[in-house]
Amino acid sequence: MAIIVVDVMLKPEILDPQGNAVASALPRLGFTFARSVRQGKRFEIEVEGEPTPDQFAEVEKAAEVLLSNPVIETYAVRVEK
Amino acid sequence: MSLDTVAIAQLTPEVQQPFAQLGLQPDEYARIKEILGRRPTSSELAMYSVMWSEHCSYKSSKVHLKQFGDKAPKSDALLVGIGENAGVVDVGQGYAVTFKIESHNHPSFVEPYQGAATGIGGIVRDILTMGARPIAVMDPLRFGPADASDTRRVLPGIVAGIGGYGNCLGLPNIGGEIVFDKTYAGNPLVNALCVGVMKHSDIKLAKAAGAGNLVVLFGAKTGGDGIGGVSVLASETFGTGGSTKRPSVQVGDPFVEKILIECSLEIFAEDLVVGIQDLGGAGLSCATSELASGGSGGMKVALDKVPLRDPSLSPEEILMSESQERMCAIVEPHKLARFLEICEKWDVTVTAIGEVTDGERLEITWNGEIIVDVPPRTVAHEGPVYNRPLAQPTYINEVNSQKVRVPIPSSANEIKSVVLKLASSPNLADKSWVTSQYDKYVQGNTIQSQPDDSGMVRIDEKTHLGIAISTDANANWSYLNPYEGAKLALAEAARNIATAGARPLAVTNCLNFGSPEDSGVMWQFAESVRGLADGCLEMGLPITGGNVSFYNQTGDTAILPTPVIGVLGVIQDVRTRTPMSFDVAGLNLYLLGDTYEDLAGSEWAFMHDERVGQSPIADLAREMRLIELLLEGHNEELFVAAHDLSQGGLSAGLTEMVLRYSTGATIVLSNVGIDLISESPGRVIIAIKVEKSDALNALAAKHSITLTKLGTTGGDSLVINDCVISLQELSTAHTSTFPKLFG
Numbered sequence: 001m002a003i004i005v006v007d008v009m010l011k012p013e014i015l016d017p018q019g020n021a022v023a024s025a026l027p028r029l030g031f032t033f034a035r036s037v038r039q040g041k042r043f044e045i046e047v048e049g050e051p052t053p054d055q056f057a058e059v060e061k062a063a064e065v066l067l068s069n070p071v072i073e074t075y076a077v078r079v080e081k
Numbered sequence: 082m083s084l085d086t087v088a089i090a091q092l093t094p095e096v097q098q099p100f101a102q103l104g105l106q107p108d109e110y111a112r113i114k115e116i117l118g119r120r121p122t123s124s125e126l127a128m129y130s131v132m133w134s135e136h137c138s139y140k141s142s143k144v145h146l147k148q149f150g151d152k153a154p155k156s157d158a159l160l161v162g163i164g165e166n167a168g169v170v171d172v173g174q175g176y177a178v179t180f181k182i183e184s185h186n187h188p189s190f191v192e193p194y195q196g197a198a199t200g201i202g203g204i205v206r207d208i209l210t211m212g213a214r215p216i217a218v219m220d221p222l223r224f225g226p227a228d229a230s231d232t233r234r235v236l237p238g239i240v241a242g243i244g245g246y247g248n249c250l251g252l253p254n255i256g257g258e259i260v261f262d263k264t265y266a267g268n269p270l271v272n273a274l275c276v277g278v279m280k281h282s283d284i285k286l287a288k289a290a291g292a293g294n295l296v297v298l299f300g301a302k303t304g305g306d307g308i309g310g311v312s313v314l315a316s317e318t319f320g321t322g323g324s325t326k327r328p329s330v331q332v333g334d335p336f337v338e339k340i341l342i343e344c345s346l347e348i349f350a351e352d353l354v355v356g357i358q359d360l361g362g363a364g365l366s367c368a369t370s371e372l373a374s375g376g377s378g379g380m381k382v383a384l385d386k387v388p389l390r391d392p393s394l395s396p397e398e399i400l401m402s403e404s405q406e407r408m409c410a411i412v413e414p415h416k417l418a419r420f421l422e423i424c425e426k427w428d429v430t431v432t433a434i435g436e437v438t439d440g441e442r443l444e445i446t447w448n449g450e451i452i453v454d455v456p457p458r459t460v461a462h463e464g465p466v467y468n469r470p471l472a473q474p475t476y477i478n479e480v481n482s483q484k485v486r487v488p489i490p491s492s493a494n495e496i497k498s499v500v501l502k503l504a505s506s507p508n509l510a511d512k513s514w515v516t517s518q519y520d521k522y523v524q525g526n527t528i529q530s531q532p533d534d535s536g537m538v539r540i541d542e543k544t545h546l547g548i549a550i551s552t553d554a555n556a557n558w559s560y561l562n563p564y565e566g567a568k569l570a571l572a573e574a575a576r577n578i579a580t581a582g583a584r585p586l587a588v589t590n591c592l593n594f595g596s597p598e599d600s601g602v603m604w605q606f607a608e609s610v611r612g613l614a615d616g617c618l619e620m621g622l623p624i625t626g627g628n629v630s631f632y633n634q635t636g637d638t639a640i641l642p643t644p645v646i647g648v649l650g651v652i653q654d655v656r657t658r659t660p661m662s663f664d665v666a667g668l669n670l671y672l673l674g675d676t677y678e679d680l681a682g683s684e685w686a687f688m689h690d691e692r693v694g695q696s697p698i699a700d701l702a703r704e705m706r707l708i709e710l711l712l713e714g715h716n717e718e719l720f721v722a723a724h725d726l727s728q729g730g731l732s733a734g735l736t737e738m739v740l741r742y743s744t745g746a747t748i749v750l751s752n753v754g755i756d757l758i759s760e761s762p763g764r765v766i767i768a769i770k771v772e773k774s775d776a777l778n779a780l781a782a783k784h785s786i787t788l789t790k791l792g793t794t795g796g797d798s799l800v801i802n803d804c805v806i807s808l809q810e811l812s813t814a815h816t817s818t819f820p821k822l823f824g
Binding site: 010015017020071072 | 331332333337
């Protein structure tokens with residue numbers, strides 16, 4: 001069994017209201033380390049056995065079609081053992 | 082890229098500039114050079130290109146829109162007319178109301194959620210900049226065929242975006258329209274209307290007067306949102322190619338906007354601004370040049386002071402950025418401290434970026450170097466004006482000379498089938514799937530919203546003064562006859578607020594058309610404008626402003642001409658409003674107005690793909706008599722219910738009425754087929770108590786409006802002659818369409 005991870009992030013030029021909210025909440029709670037925060041989402045997709053290149057390609061396609069909105073987001077697909 | 086300054090531009094006239102990629106024509110580029118006496122710097126080119134785009138300059142529509150001023154009826158109600166961010170209307174008791182519709186069509190196709198959300202954000206800021214507190218929104222929408230896959234992509238996103246942004250702002254969504262037609266496939270229309278209220282003394286204008294006053298930017302930081310959105314996106318047809326021209330999408334943050342609204346209103350209340358402008362299409366280019374030319378013309382801006390979200394932005398990009406939730410104010414120096422204090426209280430980023438000068442030029446610097454030095458009027462108001470060729474398209478005579486061929490029901494079974502088919506057609510079906518995603522009642526002042534004829538909100542909680550708004554367009558009629566189509570839409574919108582007992586007062590519009598470079602489209606546009614101007618003059622309703630959206634087409638196929646007309650009216654006491662339906666048995670139902678064989682452009686014809694025939698001719702004198710009748714009847718408390726008939730005719734009107742409060746009706750029609758499906762304009766169903774019949778007869782006679790008895794209310798079925806349809810069956814047909822289509 002392996003897990004294919006898809007990380008989805010807003011493109012850098014796109015405004016991220018959620019990230020901004022987190023960034024402004026941090027100092028209120030005493031955390032002063034952050035210059036800025038970008039918030040994304042992560043999908044963990046479980047597959048049987050070792051993922052094949054075909055499977056991987058299919059997940060990439062799903063990432064483009066469903067998991068991300070390619071107009072405003074980027075995605076990265078990787079296998080986690 | 083190195084900085085292009087005015088000094089460099091003077092020394093290097095030979096530099097090749099990408100004016101064509103920015104959407105400028107060679108002669109427009111030549112004109113810029115002539116105005117400046119040199120080549121523009123890249124920043125100036127950026128400004129001119131966005132401000133001279135169709136979207137900002139109205140270069141193709143200006144010559145026609147002039148009629149709205151030339152033919153304007155005399156009206157005491159109009160406090161601020163066309164030309165400002167939004168017109169302002171006097172509604173009595175010291176209140177003024179401002180309202181406007183704008184399109185956000187193209188961005189909503191690219192990214193439905195954010196496109197629609199920022200459409201709401203933009204129109205709300207337009208209302209805010211007039212000094213008003215926004216109190217409600219509405220959104221007329223058009224989509225491709227309901228069962229098309231692209232519609233399934235864009236509709237849920239657009240609806241969610243409107244709801245997401247509007248609900249977060251705490252603004253009730255009190256109505257709109259949803260219409261499907263194949264010409265909107267690949268080019269949905271997202272029009273957003275906002276209405277705001279203020280006291281007369283609170284009106285603010287976009288002008289930068291008084292040398293030494295400061296130019297203050299406040300709100301969100303500037304990022305790379307929608308750069309070139311105006312010139313590249315809104316003014317060019319989508320190719321089939323796809324993503325190469327796709328600009329970065331604007332993302333809205335409704336919570337920042339909400340804070341900006343409260344912050345601005347507090348600033349207004351303390352009278353801290355001389356002039357104000359929101360940053361919408363064309364961003365800072367638009368705000369600075371419009372503010373400057375609204376005043377004496379002189380302004381100096383240090384662009385490097387603009388707070389940036391993305392520090393790598395070039396000056397050109399900062400000038401073109403369409404980052405949301407930003408405002409620009411002109412502030413007297415001695416009031417700046419208080420201004421900054423209020424912004425700090427609301428946690429709003431604020432920066433003085435320049436000052437008004439007594440010169441006549443807008444000067445923008447970047448780290449001390451002059452990168453823009455232009456007469457602002459040439460950017461904002463004296464853009465190119467095109468008298469584009471127009472010609473009646475050949476289809477007009479062809480379709481007008483044909484007759485609509487549709488089955489006309491006569492037997493009980495046929496009647497039932499027609500009523501159920503109309504009730505369930507996507508254009509007429511229950512829209513709760515959409516409107517339940519909007520907060521209709523937030524603020525607690527909503528009196529009417531979808532599915533009522535108009536949206537109505539209370540504006541004074543002591544006197545119960547209220548306003549009603551309706552938006553309408555019948556693109557099928559506009560396609561057959563754009564002149565009459567515009568007049569008919571105006572009459573329908575006015576009627577829709579009069580049924581509740583509100584007196585029509587002012588008009589706004591959002592004119593959605595195909596490419597102005599197509600002479601046929603240009604003719605449709607010119608005819609629509611002429612129709613609307615003539616109609617408003619005849620009905621005595623001033624146009625307070627509007628918006629034109631061209632280039633709504635996919636490839637060579639233009640959308641149907643879609644002039645969306647919004648009419649605002651006032652009602653003295655919202656508690657007296659006439660509802661659209663009845664909830665008791667034993668009332669008499671009457672039809673006001675005449676029914677002819679008006680099948681052209683009807684929903685029944687549309688469902689049979691019959692886009693031919695001649696649209697009805699608008700009889701505005703009769704429409705005005707009908708409105709007076711409705712208002713007088715309302716004042717005399719004659720009506721229990723009143724409901725406008727439009728798309729879907731009597732069949733749809735009865736369906737909506739009996740389902741509203743689950744009270745049936747028994748109807749007798751002499752010419753049942755035509756009576757049910759005809760869409761003759763100027764008709765209203767009313768319900769009255771039996772003992773009021775004589776008074777109603779007298780009122781109809783006084784206003785010379787035909788009155789026909791339809792039947793009585795009661796029971797749990799809609800009975801039409803010998804056809805019986807149970808309310809349950811009718812309700813299932815009416816309410817299951819949207820959930821089935823969009824899940």
